[in-house]
Amino acid sequence: MRTIVIILSFFVLFSCNSNSDVEEYIPLEGGIERWELVRMTGSLINSETTGDEMSWQEYYLINPDGSFFKSRQRDGVITQATGTHILIQEGQQVYFELTYLTGEELIASCLGNGKEILSLRNQVLFGSWNACDGPGLEYRLVD
Template structure:
């Protein structure tokens, strides 16, 4: 378990220290991504669906590389937004979100305005890297892709 956590910390450091020359143009990832699973630091702590502590959606727009992140709790709705970039490091794809302002929605190990998610399954799944520093493991599934709707 410590080896996995160490690997995630190294990945976070590489991403946060990478220069912008490694940033690629991102296409095909626009759409809605819904939080589908949360995991904690101990075995058996996985929750899904309505049992999760909160519900969350990312909306990624392709035309201007902007995003909106919305979190729903029992009594409140929170929003954050900004821009995103796409990176490939050692054949692993990542999306780095840069929030316009500080918000509790940002899940990271660096206490800045960025959040990094690994891209899996050809862009249909995003996985947070926050669990590398004892944050929850968050998994998002693409639920809608923009296809000429004017939203991208």
Template sequence: MKNLVILVAFLSVFSSCSKDDAVTMDSTSYYGKWTLVSMSGSIPNSEATGTAMEWQEFYLFNTNGTFTKSRERNSVKTSISGTYTTTIQSDGIFFELTYPNDSEIIGSCYGNQKEQLYLTGNNSLSSTWSYCDGPKLKYKR
């Protein structure tokens, strides 16, 4: 009987978790322009938004598996295009962006002309660059 009570308590705890953070977009509703809305570093309270950010940038995802990333920093505009794939994982939709050549605007932990992004529960797009001490970047449609 004691084991049954423990099992019921265990299942209750895990089945009562909120689904508020679940990704609500389907795998095709991410097409279009995603604009950088905030960036922050590893230092507490370092978030910057709008014109206070070090640069302005956006991604434009096309339905044919191609994208363009564009950044403006110190009045210099840089753009690069490439291809992307998406995977639906248990914790959301992940993007792998592949660039044809190296560029200073690729935000990657690996330096291999690839970049990874993921859709968050509040329907924003985030970069994985922060996993390796890069800035935490958040994009909105």
């Protein structure tokens, strides 16, 4: 129950944005999308890393057919995951719900149910792991 409250709080926090930038970008309109991790934040003030300073490098390939691929490189080791996704729009809030079929060790989530939530705001994907003391993860779309 605590996990659900944390996740809902996360969405409420980020849905209170008065910008209408969500309309500028239509997810998956151009085909397969590559989203790369560009920033990690911690729970301490000014605990932000970017680029090669991050603990790992990773990206998602989000496919219009409802599948995704995730790859993480950490300490020279590459780990991969696959699964399915659904795109959910509630008002101006847009997010991907990923369901992992393989590579469950890459799930960055508080849910513990094989799923991960990525919230889309201002053309940036935000992970929800920081809602339960995981790192804040920010992804940017790569052309």
